[in-house]
Amino acid sequence: MHMAAVSPEAAQxxxxxxxxxxxxxxxxxxxxxxxxxxxxAMASTGIYWIPVYEILEQHGFDVILVNARYxxxxxxxKTDVSDAAWLQxxxxxxxxxxxxxxxxxxxxxxxxxxxxxxxxxxxxxxIHTCKKL
Numbered sequence: 283m284h285m286a287a288v289s290p291e292a293a294q295x296x297x298x299x300x301x302x303x304x305x306x307x308x309x310x311x312x313x314x315x316x317x318x319x320x321x322x323a324m325a326s327t328g329i330y331w332i333p334v335y336e337i338l339e340q341h342g343f344d345v346i347l348v349n350a351r352y353x354x355x356x357x358x359x360k361t362d363v364s365d366a367a368w369l370q371x372x373x374x375x376x377x378x379x380x381x382x383x384x385x386x387x388x389x390x391x392x393x394x395x396x397x398x399x400x401x402x403x404x405x406x407x408x409i410h411t412c413k414k415l
Contacts, residue, residue, distance in 0.1 A: 285362040285365065286299075286300060297367060325365065326350055327350050
């Protein structure tokens, strides 16, 4: 589940949850468009941010990738809802700094190189196991 928040001036339903399937992510982008959002800040947690980032970017949003440490400073009990509201508030004040995210071709090349490195490591492990037998 992905939580999204918009300014209270933009809509009555300021925080909404979306699923993780591609159709859900396109619905998230449409939800932002309906509320006239142009810039989105999102936390980079694990690898779960990548499809959201790419789909929002395809829909023409200015996406800022924020280190998840900023969400930890939420006063009170930490929940996904409070994290979304906190990031939205900080972003509306211009207090968030985006992380470096390579552009399309470079990001794809990095993904291929990481996958190749993993496959080489797996192959080396299997060769090592076969030599023991």
